[in-house]
Ligand SMILES: NC(=O)C1=CN([C@@H]2O[C@H](COP(=O)(O)OP(=O)(O)OC[C@H]3O[C@@H](n4cnc5c(N)ncnc54)[C@H](OP(=O)(O)O)[C@@H]3O)[C@@H](O)[C@H]2O)C=CC1
């Protein structure tokens with residue numbers, strides 16, 4: 001069967017879709033019915049009306065995240081609308097549950113009007129412990145996220161911006177180390193200056209890349225100071241340069257970061273890059289250049305894609321489940337820059353550790369060790385939660401955004417491993 005046939009069958013059978021709702025309390029007797037529903041349910045209602053914080057004790061809010069999209073940038077497929085985004089949002093929900101035991105309602109909002117979208121999400125926010133915005137195109141995504149962060153008292157996180165930036169930063173730290181390059185020296189060319197591209201560039205700078213070493217490209221080529229068609233987010237990266245095309249910008253560059261669409265990077269462009277080039281071709285479902293094509297012309301490269309079927313998957317799946325786990329566990333009011341950087345550094349550190357047997361088993365017996373074909377951990381590594389969620393929770397406590405700080409860190413780490421053990425068959 002082709003991938004298309006297998007994927008459609010996976011989504012269709014034995015029941016349509018990838019999610020269902022499961023009660024966590026018995027409701028099999030008249031007594032249980034009177035507790036779960038009226039009259040018993042009135043008691044927690046009264047408690048929560050009196051003390052709103054008690055919603056975390058009597059409802060599922062504290063472990064429930066909304067994955068919300070309007071479908072304006074579904075993967076790299078473009079604006080295909082809210083309805084068509086549902087398989088991706090259900091997919092994110094599956095990953096939240098599988099990797100971090102977080103429950104999700106996926107919510108597809110049928111509007112391209114940012115204010116209508118913001119109002120909708122704000123109004124439903126009391127239901128949730130956190131809001132994961134997904135596949136909303138730039139530049140609206142920046143304004144939407146910022147307004148919702150200001151207006152909601154729970155973490156709001158645009159995954160395509162920050163999830164992607166966190167994993168790419170972890171990958172860049174390790175790729176530079178392996179290629180013998182220093183973050184402050186590398187020349188980085190971005191193709192794609194949307195949600196993911198802008199956020200990655202910002203985080204690379206926070207990690208040590210020099211802003212003046214970054215050139216960004218969009219559909220019209222290099223983002224330079226002579227252009228008058230730029231959003232404020234792009235303007236911040238506009239450079240004074242005679243370069244006009246991706247191909248010109250890439251000559252001698254150390255790093256290519258693709259967050260655009262499949263197939264836009266040629267072998268010729270890869271050939272023109274500096275010694276030991278680093279290529280993160282992260283467009284989904286098809287990268288800017290296929291892994292084998294890039295490797296064929298530059299055996300000295302370190303390459304990552306967003307896909308799971310080639311070495312080095314740089315994909316936000318390594319971020320959102322674990323980041324929200326840490327944020328929810330301390331009831332963080334928001335997700336700070338410090339929490340994001342802590343997540344990136346935890347992933348970079350974990351990739352340098354010896355890889356246990358169960359990871360090899362999940363990947364058909366392949367052995368992994370820190371090197372050009374293993375720069376970030378695998379999502380099926382049970383240690384990711386212990387590293388990343390703990391780092392995020394700890395940073396939240398240090399930065400004063402934790403409403404329920406943790407003091408026993410060893411106990412917390414053990415509780416996380418126990419919590420997801422059933423998913424690992426251990
Ligand atoms: N691996 C991962 O974890 C992730 C990967 N991605 C991938 O990144 C890509 C962008 O996603 P996102 O930022 O959310 O989307 P946005 O719509 O916000 O941004 C898309 C960007 O790509 C640019 N672009 C589109 N086509 C071309 C082209 N032919 N040449 C040059 N630039 C082009 C757009 O240019 P313009 O501004 O001119 O319109 C825009 O800057 C997608 O492929 C997505 O799958 C996203 C998130 C995570």
Ligand SMILES: CC(=O)C(=O)O
Nearest residue numbers: 074075076160284316
């Ligand atoms: C992975 C992801 O979120 C995307 O490609 O949009």
Ligand SMILES: [Mg+2]
Nearest residue numbers: 075134135160
């Ligand atoms: Mg996405």
